[in-house]
Amino acid sequence: MRMKLAAATAMALSVMPLSASADGEVNIYSYRQAYLLEPLLNAFEQETGIKANVVFAKQGLAERLEREGRNSPADVVMTVDISRINELVERDLVAAVDSDTLADNIPENLRHPEGKWFALTTRGRLIFTSNERVEEGEITTYEELADDKWNDRICTRSGKHPYNIALISSMIAHHGEEKTEEWLEGVKDNLARKPQGGDRDQIKAISEGVCDIAIGNSYYYGNMLNDENQRPAAEAVRLVFPNADDRGTHVNISGISLTKSAPNRDNAVRLMEFLSTDEAQRIYAEANTEYPANPDVQPSGLVAEWGEINPDDLSLQEIANNRDAAVKLVDRVDYDGE
Amino acid sequence: MSEAVTSGAPGLTQPLLAKRTSKRWLISAALTTAIVALPVLSVIFLAFFPEENIWPHLLDTTLPRYLTTTIKLMLGVAGITLVIGLATAWAVTMCEFPGRRFFEWAMLLPFAVPAYVIAYVYTSLLDYAGPVQITLREWFGWTSAQDYWFPEIRTLEGATLMIGLVLYPYVYLLARAAFLEQSPSLFAVSRSLGHSAISTFFRIVLPIARPAIAVGLSLVLMETLNDFGTVDFFAVQTLTAGLFDTWMNLGNLGGAAQIASTMLMFMVILVTLERYSRRRQQQFAARDNRDPIRRFTMSMPRQLICVAVCAVPVILGFVIPAITLGQFAWEYFDESWNSTFFRNTLNSLFLSGTAAFTTLLIGVTLAYSRRLHNTRGMQIMMRLSSLGYAMPGAVLAVGVIIPLAGFDNWLDSVMRNTFNVSTGLLLSGSAFALVFAYTVRFLAVSAGSVESALQKITPSMDMASRSLGHSPGNTLVKVHLPMLRGTLLTAALVVFVDCMKELPATLILRPFNFDTLATYVYQFASDEQLAQSALPALVIVLAGIVPIILMSRSISGSRSIA
Numbered sequence: 008m009r010m011k012l013a014a015a016t017a018m019a020l021s022v023m024p025l026s027a028s029a030d031g032e033v034n035i036y037s038y039r040q041a042y043l044l045e046p047l048l049n050a051f052e053q054e055t056g057i058k059a060n061v062v063f064a065k066q067g068l069a070e071r072l073e074r075e076g077r078n079s080p081a082d083v084v085m086t087v088d089i090s091r092i093n094e095l096v097e098r099d100l101v102a103a104v105d106s107d108t109l110a111d112n113i114p115e116n117l118r119h120p121e122g123k124w125f126a127l128t129t130r131g132r133l134i135f136t137s138n139e140r141v142e143e144g145e146i147t148t149y150e151e152l153a154d155d156k157w158n159d160r161i162c163t164r165s166g167k168h169p170y171n172i173a174l175i176s177s178m179i180a181h182h183g184e185e186k187t188e189e190w191l192e193g194v195k196d197n198l199a200r201k202p203q204g205g206d207r208d209q210i211k212a213i214s215e216g217v218c219d220i221a222i223g224n225s226y227y228y229g230n231m232l233n234d235e236n237q238r239p240a241a242e243a244v245r246l247v248f249p250n251a252d253d254r255g256t257h258v259n260i261s262g263i264s265l266t267k268s269a270p271n272r273d274n275a276v277r278l279m280e281f282l283s284t285d286e287a288q289r290i291y292a293e294a295n296t297e298y299p300a301n302p303d304v305q306p307s308g309l310v311a312e313w314g315e316i317n318p319d320d321l322s323l324q325e326i327a328n329n330r331d332a333a334v335k336l337v338d339r340v341d342y343d344g345e
Numbered sequence: 346m347s348e349a350v351t352s353g354a355p356g357l358t359q360p361l362l363a364k365r366t367s368k369r370w371l372i373s374a375a376l377t378t379a380i381v382a383l384p385v386l387s388v389i390f391l392a393f394f395p396e397e398n399i400w401p402h403l404l405d406t407t408l409p410r411y412l413t414t415t416i417k418l419m420l421g422v423a424g425i426t427l428v429i430g431l432a433t434a435w436a437v438t439m440c441e442f443p444g445r446r447f448f449e450w451a452m453l454l455p456f457a458v459p460a461y462v463i464a465y466v467y468t469s470l471l472d473y474a475g476p477v478q479i480t481l482r483e484w485f486g487w488t489s490a491q492d493y494w495f496p497e498i499r500t501l502e503g504a505t506l507m508i509g510l511v512l513y514p515y516v517y518l519l520a521r522a523a524f525l526e527q528s529p530s531l532f533a534v535s536r537s538l539g540h541s542a543i544s545t546f547f548r549i550v551l552p553i554a555r556p557a558i559a560v561g562l563s564l565v566l567m568e569t570l571n572d573f574g575t576v577d578f579f580a581v582q583t584l585t586a587g588l589f590d591t592w593m594n595l596g597n598l599g600g601a602a603q604i605a606s607t608m609l610m611f612m613v614i615l616v617t618l619e620r621y622s623r624r625r626q627q628q629f630a631a632r633d634n635r636d637p638i639r640r641f642t643m644s645m646p647r648q649l650i651c652v653a654v655c656a657v658p659v660i661l662g663f664v665i666p667a668i669t670l671g672q673f674a675w676e677y678f679d680e681s682w683n684s685t686f687f688r689n690t691l692n693s694l695f696l697s698g699t700a701a702f703t704t705l706l707i708g709v710t711l712a713y714s715r716r717l718h719n720t721r722g723m724q725i726m727m728r729l730s731s732l733g734y735a736m737p738g739a740v741l742a743v744g745v746i747i748p749l750a751g752f753d754n755w756l757d758s759v760m761r762n763t764f765n766v767s768t769g770l771l772l773s774g775s776a777f778a779l780v781f782a783y784t785v786r787f788l789a790v791s792a793g794s795v796e797s798a799l800q801k802i803t804p805s806m807d808m809a810s811r812s813l814g815h816s817p818g819n820t821l822v823k824v825h826l827p828m829l830r831g832t833l834l835t836a837a838l839v840v841f842v843d844c845m846k847e848l849p850a851t852l853i854l855r856p857f858n859f860d861t862l863a864t865y866v867y868q869f870a871s872d873e874q875l876a877q878s879a880l881p882a883l884v885i886v887l888a889g890i891v892p893i894i895l896m897s898r899s900i901s902g903s904r905s906i907a
Contacts, residue, residue, distance in 0.1 A: 040869075041860075061857060062857055063852070063864075063868065066739050070853075071773075071853060071854075074746045075750045075754075076754050078757055078769050080857070097596075203580040211474060215473035217490045330596075334594045335402055335406075341407070
């Protein structure tokens with residue numbers, strides 16, 4: 008029985024760390040890595056004295072929030088893909104925020120009409136081409152990726168990755184499901200290898216001569232240029248803003264929402280407002296080479312050098328609405344198959 | 346210790362013991378099982394409420410591939426782990442060669458390497474920009490990937506190899522313990538009847554060790570089936586990948602729970618079939634502890650083969666990953682050596698230690714209750730409480746949240762209504778939730794090994810103790826536990842190492858601002874920058890070494906060796 012007592016004590020001790028949500032705090036469930044948020048949250052604490060607490064995971068946080076219900080400690084959820092954000096809205100887990108600061112700082116197309124989510128950054132889904140083997144201007148649109156000319160020359164990550172799903176959803180929005188299926192089949196036929204790895208790996212594959220064209224998010228390229236070891240690979244490619252001259256380049260967002268159950272509601276709104284200000288937006292732009300959602304803030308010097316991005320003005324909601332269709336399309340085309 | 350009864354044997358003990366036993370053990374076992382089975386039952390419950398019927402779409406498109414890939418992966422990993430595990434266990438137990446004593450414990454080292462870490466390490470070594478291909482290009486003057494062929498690591502075969510390399514220690518561990526327990530005279534008899542060593546191995550040694558090997562292999566297969574980190578990174582489309590696709594991309598948690606339940610059922614059927622197929626086997630092996638193993642003395646070339654057979658898995662599964670991580674850790678040392686690193690290390694050690702202890706305690710309770718009441722109901726309880734291992738960690742985490750948050754919210758509303766106080770969330774989002782999840786997940790490991798070890802203790806021990814007036818509890822503490830020391834230590838240490846590596850459930854269930862070494866590593870690995878977290882990754886690997894040496898000692902100590 009001594010063992011049981013010891014076990015009970017151990018359990019009791021292990022419960023201790025939970026009672027940590029004092030005043031002057033704000034609690035974040037984040038689908039984005041905590042170390043990427045750190046500089047922003049430090050700046051926030053310095054300015055307001057409010058301490059931010061984070062749980063980061065790539066799955067399951069929405070379920071946790073839902074099950075914890077009205078007692079959930081989470082005040083805000085931070086996500087990196089419009090479909091994830093939309094899911095929170097559809098499950099009725101997030102609340103509307105009515106804030107003049109947010110309304111001023113974040114353009115209308117980058118926030119939910121009732122304020123159930125706000126974009127903090129945008130990232131373009133770009134095409135990367137080999138400096139050596141592809142002429143400048145040889146490819147300028149997503150549609151051309153299906154062109155026979157690129158047979159055996161394209162590399163991408165899994166078609167099931169949320170960033171590719173969002174791109175395919177935007178294609179469905181513009182061309183309809185049938186045309187998009189044809190297009191995706193064309194892209195699959197042009198793949199140099201079975202989809203694998205992350206966005207950075209596709210850029211590396213170009214520098215290795217495995218393929219000539221890759222699809223990837225803008226900030227991966229920027230972060231590779233900023234990393235000594237990865238710079239040579241990034242320097243072997245040229246970036247293309249697809250469809251710059253017609254409907255614009257597909258962009259996705261990272262965003263933030265207030266939870267319905269937020270126990271520290273005021274602090275949470277202050278955090279959301281802070282993240283939309285020039286100061287925080289600049290940190291975002293510099294640290295992760297993303298595009299600030301606040302139009303008053305310029306992208307980092309490096310990103311500005313790439314030239315101006317002309318974002319597709321398709322509503323993000325529509326992209327989210329086509330998600331399921333896009334996922335099933337990827338399966339039908341067997342995009343990730345051999 | 347004179348009689349060994351394998352787990353397939355009917356209970357010899359119960360009619361004598363059950364009569365005099367109080368109901369307390371049965372009740373505590375039933376209660377424990379009920380609590381421990383809650384997460385798995387929650388997931389099965391979720392399976393009844395899908396967002397939409399996922400199967401027509403899956404059947405039309407990807408399900409055939411998911412199934413064939415999963416079966417290929419499982420067969421491949423089973424093959425690798427059996428070959429490595431059995432060959433090396435046999436070599437270190439029965440053959441004399443230089444370094445044998447070192448390999449006894451060194452064979453276990455790859456167990457401490459998480460599968461997702463070894464996958465990242467080999468990708469960075471073997472991809473185009475890695476040292477291997479750079480060297481090859483320098484030697485042969487190639488200039489681009491088009492000039493030569495090099496095996497692609499991010500494939501089904503690659504994933505099979507990676508997972509096999511870190512999981513074979515399960516088979517090795519259990520097979521070695523079983524080989525050590527076998528009576529050398531059996532072997533001698535077989536040889537004197539004209540069987541060669543190899544024929545004796547397959548006709549006598551393996552069949553006797555089969556229950557232990559089956560346990561090891563089923564642990565391997567369950568881990569393989571549930572692996573997400575490696576297959577996701579390598580873009581290998583297994584059922585688990587399909588499950589996460591259904592959950593995350595289609596937002597259909599119920600559909601995902603259906604896939605998880607199907608996988609669970611598949612594992613249960615597999616394990617049941619294996620048990621059924623040896624239902625008529627009963628082994629009573631007379632074995633004397635003082636009867637020493639007579640190891641083969643071999644010619645020099647054969648000894649060298651033994652060394653090579655043992656060295657290769659350790660080099661591939663441990664030495665190379667550890668050195669690579671060491672190099673990265675050195676490069677990024679200043680970024681990683683800080684207070685966060687120490688706090689995370691403490692968190693990992695504390696959680697894994699607590700979970701190992703709890704898991705052992707519950708494992709002993711269940712296994713001993715079954716010894717006292719060897720009924721069908723008790724057997725079912727044993728199986729039910731071990732199901733957590735057969736489910737992907739992230740899915741199990743959702744299964745953990747459901748009862749914990751449900752309980753918290755129920756208590757909260759009761760308190761609000763009666764005392765007007767809110768108790769908020771007590772268990773959900775606490776370290777308790779993590780320990781609970783680990784216990785549910787790894788109970789199969791401890792309960793299984795305690796159960797099979799208990800079955801080898803002759804019932805006359807219990808009878809003697811009880812007739813001297815000791816209660817069942819007293820008998821357990823005074824008689825069984827001391828005899829089981831080695832098994833208990835091994836079970837606790839396996840669970841400890843498993844907890845150190847655990848990732849998906851920890852990510853979802855942890856408190857705010859709380860990292861273990863594994864979650865910290867994942868932050869960077871998931872952002873395609875493993876090198877920056879190589880130091881904590883290395884510590885996960887190194888923290889496994891001490892338990893592994895202890896484990897191996899406790900097994901060798903179970904038998905005197907000439």
